[in-house]
Amino acid sequence: MKLHRTVASVPLFEALEARQCLSATGGAEVLVTAADNAPGAKTSSARHHAHHLHTVHHVHTVHSLHAAAVQRREVHHTHHVHFLHTQHRAHVLRTTVPAPLVLTAQQRNDWPAVREQVLAERGRVKI
Numbered sequence: 001m002k003l004h005r006t007v008a009s010v011p012l013f014e015a016l017e018a019r020q021c022l023s024a025t026g027g028a029e030v031l032v033t034a035a036d037n038a039p040g041a042k043t044s045s046a047r048h049h050a051h052h053l054h055t056v057h058h059v060h061t062v063h064s065l066h067a068a069a070v071q072r073r074e075v076h077h078t079h080h081v082h083f084l085h086t087q088h089r090a091h092v093l094r095t096t097v098p099a100p101l102v103l104t105a106q107q108r109n110d111w112p113a114v115r116e117q118v119l120a121e122r123g124r125v126k127i
Helices: 042-096 105-109 112-122
Strands: 020-023 029-032 097-100 124-126
Touching: 020 124, 042 097, 042 124
Parallel strands: none
Antiparallel strands: 020 029, 097 124
């Protein structure tokens, strides 16, 4: 049988009331605790620099996540637009036939030269 030992309660979060607001270089303020005032603790400018790096890291992370989400959304949208376009095109091709060609005498004489243009502009007729 295991014996359960009691563990001293350790606060998971530090109370904000225990913090002091110290002015750092450049007019910015840094929240510090009593542990920061201990001998060997970082200087105010070092704390400010660490705080700045931490903030920049968070901004970069949020920006990266947002950019990835935007890219996924654009890819998803492009996929749907392409899918709907191809489905519509397939539907049109299934439910229509090419319109009959009615050529003028000049078009018949110039057929090799005008073939691509005439066929590209050829309409379709519903079945």
